Amino acid sequence: MTAAKPAKNQLRVGRLVKAHGLKGALKLELYTDDPDGRFVPGAAFTLQVPEHSQWHGETITVREFRWMNQQPVVFFEGVDDRNAADTLVRAILWVDEDEDAAAEPDAWYDHQLVGLDVVRAFPSGDRVVVGEVARVEHFPxxxxxxxxxxxxxxxxxxxxxxxxxxxxxxxxVVVTPPAGLFEELPEAEPTAPAEAETPEAED
Known part of the structure; x- marks a missing residue:
């Protein structure tokens, strides 16, 4: 099954990586520069989860956000124990587009990226358009x-x-891809095995 796709006017801000403790907490992987502002009590997120998940099509609301040993941890309303938290592991959190989200650096919405020219930059300084962004795929x-x-x-x-x-x-968008991503690499020429030297016959 595939995961539900976010709406085009939403921004990804985090991923739930593992349950923490016994009271429903989850450790977060952050995709926002302002976690303390994003994960305030009452903040609601759209969940991107597989279609078979009980959370498919649902939103979730923050109950508490804190830092534990420099790791971001979040509690959600209705998620009160470790078993419930385990059902949310690997879920991706999305928020509706707003002015604050748009202001975050290095964060773009899918619809902003689709249709952009893809320019390949070479070490020589040359730049060549190699295609355009057709869509963005989101994976954990x-x-x-x-x-x-x-x-x-x-x-x-x-x-x-x-x-x-x-x-x-x-x-x-400018790309500096590894060799072989946009072109087929030539096959290496097979090297002939070295001929074994035969000892000279003694007189």
Whole structure:
């Protein structure tokens, strides 16, 4: 089953990685620069979970947010024990678009990215348009830009090392992909085995 897709006007702000303790707490992986402002009591989030999950199509409300050993931990209303918390592990949290969300650096909505030119930057300084962003796929580990290149699609990990620049106003994203992501690498020529030297016959 696939996970429910967020609406185009929503921003991903966190992922629930594991249950913590016995009272329903969950450790968070943060995708926001303002967790203390985002996860205030009463804040509601849309859940991205697999279709078979009991939380599919549901929203959830923060009861308490705190830092434990420098790790962000959140409690939700109606999630009162570890068993309930376990049902939310790996869920992704989304919020509706608002002015505060739009102001966060390095955070973009899917609809802002779709249609942007994908420009490949080479070590020589050359830049070439190689396609355009067709859609964004969201996974627990990382997001992927699906780049349309002619009749093909290339999955580009949406991480700073590979996508160092997003220019919404300029209508492009700049990529520095590893060799082989956008092109087939030539097959290595097989090397002939070295001929064994035969000892010279003694006189």
């Amino acid at each position: 580990a990382q997001d992927l830009l699906v780049v349309k290149t002619g009749e093909d699609e290339v999955l580009v990990p949406f991480v700073a090392a590979i996508v160092p620049e997003v220019d919404i106003e300029g209508g492009r």
